[in-house]
Amino acid sequence: MKKIALKKGKENFLERKHPWIFSGAIQTATDAIEDGELVELTDFKGNFCAVGFFQPGSIAVRILTFQNRPIDQTFWDERIKKAIALRRELGLMSKENNICRLVHGEGDELTGLIVDFYNGVAIIQAHAVGMYDYREAISSALQKVMGTHLKAIYSKSAETLPERVDAKDEYLFGECETPHIAKEYGHAFSIDWTSGQKTGFFIDQRENRALLGSFSKGKKVLNTFCYSGGFSIYALANEAKEVHSIDSSAKAIELVDKNVELLDFEGTHHSIVADAVKYMNNLEDKFDVIVLDPPAFAKHKNKRHQAIKAYTRLNANAIRQVNPGGTIFTFSCSQVVDPYQFEKAVINAAIKEGRTVQILYHLHQPADHPVSAFHPEGEYLKGLILKVT
Numbered sequence: 001m002k003k004i005a006l007k008k009g010k011e012n013f014l015e016r017k018h019p020w021i022f023s024g025a026i027q028t029a030t031d032a033i034e035d036g037e038l039v040e041l042t043d044f045k046g047n048f049c050a051v052g053f054f055q056p057g058s059i060a061v062r063i064l065t066f067q068n069r070p071i072d073q074t075f076w077d078e079r080i081k082k083a084i085a086l087r088r089e090l091g092l093m094s095k096e097n098n099i100c101r102l103v104h105g106e107g108d109e110l111t112g113l114i115v116d117f118y119n120g121v122a123i124i125q126a127h128a129v130g131m132y133d134y135r136e137a138i139s140s141a142l143q144k145v146m147g148t149h150l151k152a153i154y155s156k157s158a159e160t161l162p163e164r165v166d167a168k169d170e171y172l173f174g175e176c177e178t179p180h181i182a183k184e185y186g187h188a189f190s191i192d193w194t195s196g197q198k199t200g201f202f203i204d205q206r207e208n209r210a211l212l213g214s215f216s217k218g219k220k221v222l223n224t225f226c227y228s229g230g231f232s233i234y235a236l237a238n239e240a241k242e243v244h245s246i247d248s249s250a251k252a253i254e255l256v257d258k259n260v261e262l263l264d265f266e267g268t269h270h271s272i273v274a275d276a277v278k279y280m281n282n283l284e285d286k287f288d289v290i291v292l293d294p295p296a297f298a299k300h301k302n303k304r305h306q307a308i309k310a311y312t313r314l315n316a317n318a319i320r321q322v323n324p325g326g327t328i329f330t331f332s333c334s335q336v337v338d339p340y341q342f343e344k345a346v347i348n349a350a351i352k353e354g355r356t357v358q359i360l361y362h363l364h365q366p367a368d369h370p371v372s373a374f375h376p377e378g379e380y381l382k383g384l385i386l387k388v389t
């Protein structure tokens with residue numbers, strides 16, 4: 001294994017147990033090291049510090065372990081077993097709930113790896129070349145730990161890795177026809193990982209969707225940036241009078257229609273393909289409940305300021321137009337906008353509109369998307385429930 005030495009004094013980084021080593025902290029020339037190659041990280045004297053993947057770019061090493069141990073099948077078996085044990089403990093792998101995230105990257109000590117589970121099918125998504133190269137070992141560990149609960153494993157990393165890697169999206173084990181029906185808290189969803197966004201479904205909103213259900217009875221609900229209609233299904237299942245689902249992607253709206261078809265409900269549902277940002281400028285209808293769940297407005301720190309302004313505008317539009325006594329579920333999944341900055345953006349929107357706004361809940365990502373205490377960057381989803389009078 002090639003060695004990469006840290007600059008003198010930079011070994012302090014490791015005391016914080018952060019899984020990323022930035023290129024500026026490295027002393028060794030890395031020209032001869034391949035993207036994804038396993039490396040031993042040492043201090044400037046050559047003493048062992050950690051093992052991880054090399055990566056060209058700002059994050060130079062992604063650490064897998066601070067122990068001097070081989071990265072063999074036992075390593076993958078242990079990490080995957082621990083991650084799955086947590087989801088079982090959380091009660092997320094049952095007949096009524098068979099959608100959950102099995103591995104959430106750094107939050108499960110598996111930097112750059114996402115594994116999502118949809119009723120017997122695991123989707124592996126690598127965000128680091130080194131992780132992609134271990135997909136067979138990861139697949140084997142998943143099969144060992146899950147046994148007959150696993151029917152198929154699909155690898156989907158073409159969109160998350162650099163093009164030169166030429167990653168193929170393919171089944172690593174078994175096969176499963178799509179769309180495939182899986183359940184979240186008893187609600188059926190039709191999921192297609194091959195053609196859908198990300199791994200096919202936004203699992204991270206599960207707990208927030210359940211909360212929305214409790215605010216929906218008899219209400220007229222607007223679900224913007226709805227993707228496959230997760231929030232809409234919970235609203236309709238909880239006796240919302242009328243639900244409007246909006247997404248700019250026609251494909252997403254097709255998914256909403258499929259999911260609505262799977263549900264037995266009394267209210268009415270409308271699907272709309274539109275730019276939700278523009279749509280919110282001037283609503284033709286009046287709503288009691290509005291969901292704002294846009295894609296990340298900022299993917300990089302240098303876009304943070306613009307993103308905060310965009311959140312303020314979007315939230316101001318919702319606050320101004322929601323019915324008196326209405327409820328707004330508002331979210332941000334921009335990792336670079338922290339929960340405090342997001343709340344400030346929403347407070348500024350409330351001030352601008354001059355209505356009375358109460359913050360009822362602070363929302364976040366669920367427990368199957370854990371945040372490592374050593375990697376606070378893993379916290380990305382935040383939200384608020386507002387009551388507007």
Ligand code: SAH
Nearest residue numbers: 202225226227230247248249275276293295
């Ligand atoms: N709330 C969803 C997840 C939202 S993901 C759920 O619970 O599953 C963000 C969605 O916003 C994606 O479906 C994307 O197609 C959509 N989107 C992106 N830009 C948009 C825009 N300007 N107007 C409407 N939808 C948009």
